[in-house]
Amino acid sequence: MHFTDTVYRNPYWPTFPLLQITQGCTHNNCKFCTMYKEIPFRMQPMEWIEEDLQEIAEIAPDATTIQLLSANPLCMTYDKLAPILNKINHYLPKMESIYAATRVTDIKNKTVEELKKLKESGLREISLGVESGDDWTLDRINKGYHASDILEQCRKLEEAGIDY
Ligand code: SF4
Numbered sequence: 001m002h003f004t005d006t007v008y009r010n011p012y013w014p015t016f017p018l019l020q021i022t023q024g025c026t027h028n029n030c031k032f033c034t035m036y037k038e039i040p041f042r043m044q045p046m047e048w049i050e051e052d053l054q055e056i057a058e059i060a061p062d063a064t065t066i067q068l069l070s071a072n073p074l075c076m077t078y079d080k081l082a083p084i085l086n087k088i089n090h091y092l093p094k095m096e097s098i099y100a101a102t103r104v105t106d107i108k109n110k111t112v113e114e115l116k117k118l119k120e121s122g123l124r125e126i127s128l129g130v131e132s133g134d135d136w137t138l139d140r141i142n143k144g145y146h147a148s149d150i151l152e153q154c155r156k157l158e159e160a161g162i163d164y
Contacts, residue, residue, distance in 0.1 A: 001018075001020075001052050001055060001056075002020060002044065002048040002051070002052055003018075003020055003069075004020065004023050004039070004044075004070075005020070005023055005024060005036060005039050005069065005070040005071070006035045006036065006039075006070075007020075007069065008035070008069070008070075008071075008101070009067065010067060010099065010101060010127055012127075013065070013067055013099050013125070013127075014065065016060065016063065016065065016066075017056050017059070017060055017063060017066060017067075018066070018067050018068075018069055019049065019052055019053065019056065019066055019067070019068055019069065019088070020044050020048075020049075020052070020068075020069040020070055020073075021043070021044050021049055021068050021069065021070075021073045021076075021084055022041070022042070022043055022044055022069070022070050022071070022072070022073045022075065022076070023039060023040070023041065023042045023043075023044060023070055024036045024039035024040055024041040024042065024070060024071060025039075025041060025070070025071035025072055025103075026041050026071075026072055026075045026103070026105075026106075027072070027103060027105070027144050028041065028071075029142045029144065030131075030141055030142055030143055030144075031140070031141045031142050032141055035071065036070070036071050039070075043076065043080075046084075049084060049087065050087060053087055053088065053090075053091040053092070054091060056091065056092065057091040057092060060092075061092070061094075062094050063092050063094065063095065064094050064095060064096040064097065065095075065096065065097045065098075065099065066088060066092065066095065066097075066098055066099070067098075067099045067100065068098065068099070068100040071101070071103075072101070072102040072103045072106050073100050073101075073102060074100050074102035074106040074107070074126065075102065075103070075105075075106040075109075077109050077110070078109075078110050078111075078114035078117070078118070081118065082114075082117065082118065082121065085098060085118060085121035085122060085123065086121065088121075088122065089121060089122060095122050096122065096124075097122060097124040097125070098121070098122040098123045098124060099124065099125050099126075099127070100123070100126055100127070101126070101127040101128075101129065102126055102127070102128065103128070103129075103144075103145075104128055104130060104145050104149055104150050104153045104154075105144060105145055105149070105153075107126075107153035107156055107157060108149075108153060110156075112156050112159045112160050115156060115157065115159075115160030115162060116160045116161065118160075118162070119160055119161055119162050123162060124162065124163060125162065125163040125164065126157065126162060126163070126164045127164070128150075128154070128164050130143075130150050131143055133147045133150065134147065135147055
């Protein structure tokens with residue numbers, strides 16, 4: 001497996017296995033967070049993703065859940081993300097639920113229709129570390145968005161039927 005970063009397994013998700021599709025964090029600027037400080041953001045090479053999926057398919061061919069890594073793997077556009085979800089479903093045909101942690105800003109570059117299609121491909125639940133709904137606090141910790149952004153993007157997730 002090509003794990004290059006700090007690996008964070010969400011303790012609330014019964015997910016096995018983990019699949020890294022990005023490296024680092026696109027923001028990497030929250031004042032309280034050191035998890036990815038030394039890791040420049042980049043996309044995981046598609047060959048690595050495919051090799052990892054082949055490895056997972058050998059070890060856990062009946063896997064029904066999977067968690068995407070790294071910090072905010074959903075930052076990529078729908079056009080880049082959809083083929084990866086298709087590959088997951090190809091190698092793991094019993095896949096039911098794809099989970100990922102990500103940033104509120106990562107939802108911005110997707111329409112509700114695109115989010116609905118991602119849900120149909122298995123994207124069931126997103127963990128958003130919004131930290132606060134208070135703009136002064138969000139500015140102080142350099143979160144990179146405001147309360148109105150959280151509301152706007154979470155409404156899109158609700159419309160698409162993706163839990164968060
Ligand atoms: S968005 Fe998340 S991973 Fe990135 S710096 Fe902030 S808390 Fe850390």
